[in-house]
Amino acid sequence: MLFLLKENMKLDKFFSPKSIAIIGASNHTEKVGGILMKKALKSKCEIIPINPSHLEIFGVKCYKDINNYNGDIDLAVIAIPKDFVYQSIEEIGKKGIKNVIIVSAGFSEVGNNKDEKKIVEIAKKYGIKFIGPNCFGICNAYVNLDLTFAMETPKKGNIAFVSQSGALWSYLADLDYGFSGYVGLGNMADLEFCDFVEHFSNDENTNSIILYIEKLKNGKEFIETCKNAVEKGKKIYAVKAGKSEAGEKATFSHTASLASDYEIYKGAFKQAGIILCSTIEEALFMASGKKIWLENKNTNNKIKFDKEVYIITNAGGAGALMSDYLYEKGIKIIADKDIIGTALSENYLAALEEAGKQTNNILVVLTCQSMSDVNETAQVIADFKNKTGKNVAALFLGDKSVRVANDIFKNNDVVYFNNFSDAGAGIF
Numbered sequence: 001m002l003f004l005l006k007e008n009m010k011l012d013k014f015f016s017p018k019s020i021a022i023i024g025a026s027n028h029t030e031k032v033g034g035i036l037m038k039k040a041l042k043s044k045c046e047i048i049p050i051n052p053s054h055l056e057i058f059g060v061k062c063y064k065d066i067n068n069y070n071g072d073i074d075l076a077v078i079a080i081p082k083d084f085v086y087q088s089i090e091e092i093g094k095k096g097i098k099n100v101i102i103v104s105a106g107f108s109e110v111g112n113n114k115d116e117k118k119i120v121e122i123a124k125k126y127g128i129k130f131i132g133p134n135c136f137g138i139c140n141a142y143v144n145l146d147l148t149f150a151m152e153t154p155k156k157g158n159i160a161f162v163s164q165s166g167a168l169w170s171y172l173a174d175l176d177y178g179f180s181g182y183v184g185l186g187n188m189a190d191l192e193f194c195d196f197v198e199h200f201s202n203d204e205n206t207n208s209i210i211l212y213i214e215k216l217k218n219g220k221e222f223i224e225t226c227k228n229a230v231e232k233g234k235k236i237y238a239v240k241a242g243k244s245e246a247g248e249k250a251t252f253s254h255t256a257s258l259a260s261d262y263e264i265y266k267g268a269f270k271q272a273g274i275i276l277c278s279t280i281e282e283a284l285f286m287a288s289g290k291k292i293w294l295e296n297k298n299t300n301n302k303i304k305f306d307k308e309v310y311i312i313t314n315a316g317g318a319g320a321l322m323s324d325y326l327y328e329k330g331i332k333i334i335a336d337k338d339i340i341g342t343a344l345s346e347n348y349l350a351a352l353e354e355a356g357k358q359t360n361n362i363l364v365v366l367t368c369q370s371m372s373d374v375n376e377t378a379q380v381i382a383d384f385k386n387k388t389g390k391n392v393a394a395l396f397l398g399d400k401s402v403r404v405a406n407d408i409f410k411n412n413d414v415v416y417f418n419n420f421s422d423a424g425a426g427i428f
Contacts, residue, residue, distance in 0.1 A: 014075060014099055015199075016145070019047075020074065020147075021050055021076045023066065023076060023080055024050070024051065025057050036103070042153075066092060075099045075100070077147060078100060085133070093125065098127060103134075104133050108189070116133065131191050135184050136165075138182060139154070139179070139181060141154055151368045151370055151401045152401065153173060154179045156205070159207070159288060160200040160203070160210070161183075161212075162209060165184070167314065167341055167367040168315065174400055180207075193222055207235065209236045210287055211236065212280070215242070216265075219268055227272055237274070239276075243262045301393075301422070303391065307330065310335050311326075311363050312355060313364075314365070314369065315365060315366075318395075319338055322420070325424045326427060344376075345373050348380055352364070362390055364392065378408040393427065395420075395423045402418055
């Protein structure tokens with residue numbers, strides 16, 4: 001098969017590493033490096049924290065730089081400011097590490113293509129494979145490895161999720177489904193859909209693969225790779241963002257992926273044997289046969305947005321999907337404001353106040369990430385709605401992590417939803 005991975009391109013060490021270096025590790029759990037350390041230490045891997053400012057982190061010896069550690073390292077995770085990423089990649093290359101996850105943002109997703117190309121050049125020089133930048137991480141429940149910012153780690157299952165939106169994983173991981181693996185692709189400067197579809201097509205724990213797609217890098221290779229996976233007995237389900245002009249703009253601001261003609265993608269999916277789904281929930285149902293998300297369905301919630309809405313979200317992918325759904329209902333998207341995954345309640349309040357200057361109709365979307373203050377944000381939304389009288393609805397995606405927030409919304413007569421399907425049915 002033309003597009004099979006060569007032996008040196010196998011990705012096993014991303015999902016089953018024996019040793020992981022976390023560059024930018026921290027003792028502070030409100031920081032990315034602290035979240036990653038806490039989660040990584042739950043695995044059976046040897047964890048090597050790298051930070052020149054610490055002697056140890058969470059009781060583990062910390063190294064000034066990666067060269068101070070004498071052993072072999074299977075996987076390096078970079079979680080430092082963008083201006084230091086190049087030096088880190090150079091040091092990783094000289095150390096002989098071949099597998100890297102770049103969590104750091106500030107590259108092509110904000111128009112910084114020059115610096116992203118520099119990373120690619122350095123990685124190629126040393127034969128490094130990397131995910132990202134602007135990457136949400138990876139997860140493999142079978143080895144208790146979770147290098148993401150999701151609040152929850154899912155149980156073992158047979159569904160793999162490959163996504164250009166990391167925050168959507170925060171939603172799926174919060175539901176009672178089992179997963180064989182997850183990877184957030186970020187900006188796809190190196191590894192992309194084809195690489196991980198091929199990986200999961202050879203994974204004995206995976207029966208189904210769900211793809212959240214904003215844009216493909218190589219259409220022909222993607223079709224061939226998916227065909228091969230389907231021939232091996234894997235089911236592939238895709239959710240495509242950017243069907244509408246509003247959704248297309250949202251995907252571009254999220255990962256610098258300008259979605260092209262949706263009909264072209266539909267044709268490619270059909271050719272590849274991929275089943276196209278209209279919502280994440282539909283893909284989950286088709287992959288598992290279980291409608292678990294309906295257990296908390298709030299059937300009484302309805303809201304009319306008077307043909308226009310301002311969307312506020314901490315998840316670019318979720319915002320793009322909602323833009324598509326609402327546009328199809330004839331609702332104009334005034335703005336799709338992505339206040340990014342680190343957003344706290346005060347960031348939501350500032351965005352609400354700005355939105356309120358432009359419209360009476362506001363939809364607030366939240367995915368539960370490790371740094372999110374979910375309940376405080378729910379209270380901020382309720383207080384804003386009651387103070388201003390604005391037409392506000394909340395889409396807090398999840399189950400376990402949003403139950404208290406749901407009670408806050410109920411007690412304050414705020415229309416709320418916990419999944420895309422309910423929101424799509426309840427907004428008109």
